[in-house]
Amino acid sequence: MDEERPLDRQTVRAELERVRADFHRFLAEASAADLRRATDGTRWTNEQLLFHMLFGYMLVRVLLPLLGIFARLPRAAGGTFAGLLDAGARPFHVINYVSSVLGSLYYNHRRMGAKMDRTLAALHRRLDRETAVSIRRGMHYPARWDPFFRDWMTRADLYRYPTQHYDFHRAQLTLGSGR
Secondary structure (H helix, E strand, C coil), rough: CCCCCCEEEEECCCCCCCHHHHHHHHHHHHCCHHHHCCCCCCCCCCHHHHHHHHHHHHHHHHHHHHHHHHCCCCHHHHHHHHHHHHHHHHHHHHHHHHHHHHHHHHHHCCHHHHHHHHHHHHHHHHHHHCCHHHHHHHEECCCCCCCCCCCCEEEHHHHHHHHHHHHHHHHCCCCCCCC
């Protein structure tokens, strides 16, 4: 996203609501066998990948305040932090995998829907409080951690990130009788 382009809040709200409906449909229609089935292109089951997709939104709730801190520091501080995180990309990917396996045990298919609702509601509230100045603030990110992270991202970028992540992984689900 271009740092100077204003965030279309209505588009973000619509994306969040599309995801909410889509996620609830997956949870409502998935059988126990569907949830245990392997996904396409990951080592996760469908239930684990659904948690990972939810986790992208949970992560943004943490990243937004962190961005607020680093946006007030010299850019070099954020660049150094992102560089350190990038240096740990290999262990991060292992932790990312294991955390979704373990996270799906607690936030299983019975709890994920409510957690998604609470998380998206919190993002809606936060988005409503953003100012024109705050939405343009940014920081460096560990670009090796996720294909949708870039070296420099603004708050506007962060609001769009979890839906890009969700849509990417959505294509890897193998839910339904057709798969």
